[in-house]
Amino acid sequence: MDASTEAENLDQKIMDQMELIRKEIEESVPLLSHKEDIASLAKEYPPDDAIYQGKIRSLYSSYRWIRRTRRDGNCFYRAFGISLMEMLKQNPDEYHRVYKVIEESKDRLIELGYQAFIIEDFHQTVLTLLKNVRKDDCTNDELVEWFNDRDLSNYFVVYFRLLTSAHLKTNAEFFENFIDGYQSVKDFCSYEVEPIGKESDHIHAIALTGFLNTAIEIVYLNHTDDDLSKHRFPEHSAPQFTLLYRPGHYDVLYK
Amino acid sequence: MSTPARRRLMRDFKKLQEDPPAGVSGAPTEDNILIWNAVIFGPHDTPFEDGTFKLTIRFTEDYPNKPPAVRFVSKMFHPNVYADGGICLDILQNRWSPTYDVSAILTSIQSLLDEPNPNSPANSLAAQLYQQNKREYEKKVSAIVEESWMNE
Numbered sequence: 001m002d003a004s005t006e007a008e009n010l011d012q013k014i015m016d017q018m019e020l021i022r023k024e025i026e027e028s029v030p031l032l033s034h035k036e037d038i039a040s041l042a043k044e045y046p047p048d049d050a051i052y053q054g055k056i057r058s059l060y061s062s063y064r065w066i067r068r069t070r071r072d073g074n075c076f077y078r079a080f081g082i083s084l085m086e087m088l089k090q091n092p093d094e095y096h097r098v099y100k101v102i103e104e105s106k107d108r109l110i111e112l113g114y115q116a117f118i119i120e121d122f123h124q125t126v127l128t129l130l131k132n133v134r135k136d137d138c139t140n141d142e143l144v145e146w147f148n149d150r151d152l153s154n155y156f157v158v159y160f161r162l163l164t165s166a167h168l169k170t171n172a173e174f175f176e177n178f179i180d181g182y183q184s185v186k187d188f189c190s191y192e193v194e195p196i197g198k199e200s201d202h203i204h205a206i207a208l209t210g211f212l213n214t215a216i217e218i219v220y221l222n223h224t225d226d227d228l229s230k231h232r233f234p235e236h237s238a239p240q241f242t243l244l245y246r247p248g249h250y251d252v253l254y255k
Numbered sequence: 256m257s258t259p260a261r262r263r264l265m266r267d268f269k270k271l272q273e274d275p276p277a278g279v280s281g282a283p284t285e286d287n288i289l290i291w292n293a294v295i296f297g298p299h300d301t302p303f304e305d306g307t308f309k310l311t312i313r314f315t316e317d318y319p320n321k322p323p324a325v326r327f328v329s330k331m332f333h334p335n336v337y338a339d340g341g342i343c344l345d346i347l348q349n350r351w352s353p354t355y356d357v358s359a360i361l362t363s364i365q366s367l368l369d370e371p372n373p374n375s376p377a378n379s380l381a382a383q384l385y386q387q388n389k390r391e392y393e394k395k396v397s398a399i400v401e402e403s404w405m406n407e
Contacts, residue, residue: 115270117269117270118319118353118354118356119354121262122353151259151320154320155259158320158353158354161352190350194352194354195349196320196351197349
């Protein structure tokens, strides 16, 4: 008997299984939550987990609210996205600056070899979002709603992944030193940045903030350090918004 | 009805017609733009040379956020192709990015023909022969190349 007839389409089975898990998560958690009291974090960890409970208490002194994101591998971009839009809504100068960066980014991507007809829809979606942000009657709830529309939200994620890639590729000489296990920055982007659902790390945050010339702070909540550690991107900048990082996941923090 | 997926597929098709990559072709079926037929010609100087391999590509309304399901219709003998024609290729699974279009998908599968990845075998016999008995492997491939000319 031909061995190939015995081979089962395992990939398909794994994909189906993952799709099932994805659907379960989808039904239970929105892509972006409304603001919740920061105290809700404490309930996620055992009361006797001294490290986490201690660190969460020290969060209370600086932050009041948390906005949660779905754990679908795109959380960094959605957390970044809603925070960026909320900030731009308050800050007309930054709004005009960032709008221009985004508007012109399409040409930069084309220069880097991306095909115009492919990036067009993603670019347009982000520009439309930005135009909505400037409208006087645009509320934060509407922005949250926008980011919970799966199609729009995913197009946003795709485009911001491309911007992250663009910054890495444009500064390849520098980033080559930080891409363990990959031959080139181009490879790194095609495996670790551009695929939908790939989780983000330090290097992604450096690249995206670098492209947009924005400043953010990420607060790290983990078991490894004694105190809450905070990192600013770029270093020594005045952060325009704050994200909370727990291993493998990003949410948004508000004062 | 025009949806983002359908608009994008129309553009993929336009691109494929205006700038056709060597050795692959594809087009939507007449009554459903979400289902495409495609042909990959076996690359020169490979055991697959002269083969004309038919495939189907099934998209969903989630395209391009989700990859399409691509399957060989013609019989295939290859380490990364399942008995049912399903293809084990990272860009169609966990490495999918909406920046891939139909043209990129087909040329990637074409490259896969001569650059199999024996570490993730979908056809264990093909993987084994590819690594241990190239002559027998090429004989089996020749057989499916000839078979691909039937049912033209």
